[in-house]
Amino acid sequence: MITLFHSPRTRSSRFIFLLEELGAPYEIHYVGIQRGDGTGGPDAANPHPHGKVPAIRDGDETVFESSAVALYLTDKFPNNGLGPQVGEAGRGAYLTWLAYYCGVLEPGWMMQFANVELPRPMAGWPPVAESMAHITQALEAGPYLLGDRFSAADILVGTTFALFMGGPMLPETPLLRGYVDRVTGRPAYARAAAKEEPAAVVV
Numbered sequence: 001m002i003t004l005f006h007s008p009r010t011r012s013s014r015f016i017f018l019l020e021e022l023g024a025p026y027e028i029h030y031v032g033i034q035r036g037d038g039t040g041g042p043d044a045a046n047p048h049p050h051g052k053v054p055a056i057r058d059g060d061e062t063v064f065e066s067s068a069v070a071l072y073l074t075d076k077f078p079n080n081g082l083g084p085q086v087g088e089a090g091r092g093a094y095l096t097w098l099a100y101y102c103g104v105l106e107p108g109w110m111m112q113f114a115n116v117e118l119p120r121p122m123a124g125w126p127p128v129a130e131s132m133a134h135i136t137q138a139l140e141a142g143p144y145l146l147g148d149r150f151s152a153a154d155i156l157v158g159t160t161f162a163l164f165m166g167g168p169m170l171p172e173t174p175l176l177r178g179y180v181d182r183v184t185g186r187p188a189y190a191r192a193a194a195k196e197e198p199a200a201v202v203v
C-alpha cells in the first residue's frame with residue numbers, strides 16, 4: 001500500500017492522477033504545507049524533509065521529488081504501461097523527460113517568473129523559449145512526449161501546462177491546448193479530482 005502525502009491544489013495532485021492511472025493500491029494522507037499566501041506551515045506528519053509535497057511512503061521507503069516519485073511508481077506498477085521499463089524501447093526518452101521536467105522546465109520558469117537571468121554557461125538549463133521549442137517539437141511528432149505512448153512524464157508536464165496555459169508564462173497555442181485536453185480528459189484525471197480535497201465530515 002502506497003501512502004501519498006498530499007495537500008490540495010499542489011504538485012501532489014498529479015500523483016493522485018498517476019496512482020489512479022496505475023490502478024495501484026494507495027491511500028492519501030492529507031497534510032498541511034506553507035502556502036504562497038503565507039498561510040499554513042510544515043506538517044509533522046509529512047516525511048518530506050522540507051515540509052513539501054509530494055512525498056510517498058511504501059513500507060520502509062520514503063520517496064520525494066516529483067520525478068523520482070513518478071519513476072518509482074511506474075517501475076513498481078508496470079502493468080498499465082505508464083513508463084517504459086528497463087530494457088524496453090523508450091526508457092531513455094522517459095528518464096530524460098522526467099529529469100527535463102524538474103531540472104530544466106521548472107527552474108527555467110521560476111527564473112522567468114522571478115525575472116532573474118543567469119549567464120547561460122552557469123545556469124544548467126536553457127531559457128524557457130528554447131525548452132518550449134523543444135517540447136513543441138516533441139508534441140508535434142506526438143501526440144505525447146514519448147510519441148504514441150502516454151506516460152507519467154505527460155502527467156507532470158501536461159498538468160503543469162493545464163495550470164499555466166493562457167497566462168504570461170505559457171501562451172496558449174492549438175497544439176498545447178490539444179495536449180492539455182488529451183491529458184486532462186482522461187478518466188483517471190476526473191477520478192483524481194474527486195479525491196483532491198479531504199472528504200467533508202458529516203456531523
Ligand SMILES: N[C@@H](CCC(=O)N[C@@H](CS)C(=O)NCC(=O)O)C(=O)O
Binds near residue numbers: 009010012033034054
Ligand atoms: N521539486 C519539488 C517541489 C515540491 C514543492 O515545492 N511543492 C510545494 C507545493 S506545489 C510545497 O510543498 N510547498 C511548500 C513549501 O515549500 O514549504 C517536487 O517537484 O516534488
